[in-house]
């Protein structure tokens with residue numbers, strides 16, 4: 001079995017090259033061929049010595065992931081389904097905007113966290129992706145898009161680790177992938193433009209701050225522990241106060257001076273005025289003058305197994321206004337790729353569930369619905385509906 005060179009950051013590739021008896025600088029040349037020029041054939045690499053190319057042919061390969069399907073939305077969003085073997089498939093989504101091109105990348109086949117409102121969570125968990133499988137999504141998308149658009153310029157300017165999976169539960173594969181994204185000889189992305197999104201794996205937030213501090217987004221989705229325990233089960237292990245303290249510590253290392261909080265708006269569940277008040281209190285009691293943060297309110301994309309509904313637009317606007325009035329920067333996410341199921345929380349891929357999470361979610365769903373229904377907040381009458 002030869003090594004897939006997509007599995008290495010530059011340092012890892014240097015070690016690999018040294019193992020072949022080559023100088024470290026050869027790794028830089030090789031890395032640039034692979035990531036900047038999209039080469040997957042050693043014979044293309046004309047500035048590498050023929051002897052090295054011959055060695056590479058017997059010890060290494062550069063393998064992308066087989067594409068099972070590609071869907072293009074009317075708004076330009078593209079979704080790919082990649083085969084990762086053994087009956088598993090993961091999704092990546094490219095979202096073009098006027099001033100940037102963002103790729104949403106998956107880190108696991110399925111996800112073990114099992115958030116109530118997330119289609120991936122309902123699929124269960126199969127396995128972690130390797131560094132090569134994470135990087136291959138970017139490698140393929142970048143070079144496909146360049147060809148498709150007929151350009152040699154970089155197309156993807158931002159990467160968000162917000163596809164399938166909890167990236168901080170696949171830490172050892174994530175870090176080399178992030179390093180390759182940031183490397184000037186790789187994709188040369190700014191730390192501010194690479195975002196890791198987590199449901200709140202507190203110890204790993206601290207490690208990320210040390211090892212590779214990129215922009216951090218936290219899937220918050222609830223303003224109190226009772227509700228978050230139900231919506232994001234990881235909260236039972238790392239409750240809100242611990243999570244926000246980890247965010248405070250992260251800010252000392254972060255490339256941006258704020259943490260993004262993702263908040264999926266669920267009709268009658270977490271979208272009431274009382275919830276907005278609790279959120280304001282939560283962020284104001286952390287940090288010296290409140291935690292520096294930005295809220296991103298996400299319209300929920302309903303799927304039948306969730307038993308949840310999207311909050312009506314006027315309620316989302318009222319919620320945003322409450323946060324803004326308290327001085328918290330708040331945006332409402334525009335949904336993209338709705339027509340191809342590429343919107344946030346809709347990525348389901350195809351997962352051979354090894355954790356029986358699907359079964360568990362199904363049996364717990366009824367209990368969850370009871371808990372959600374009996375949370376202490378009474379849905380208020382919204383006169384604008």
Ligand code: SF4
Nearest residue numbers: 111114115118121165
């Ligand atoms: S929201 Fe993220 S952490 Fe939660 S189940 Fe979905 S993929 Fe996993």
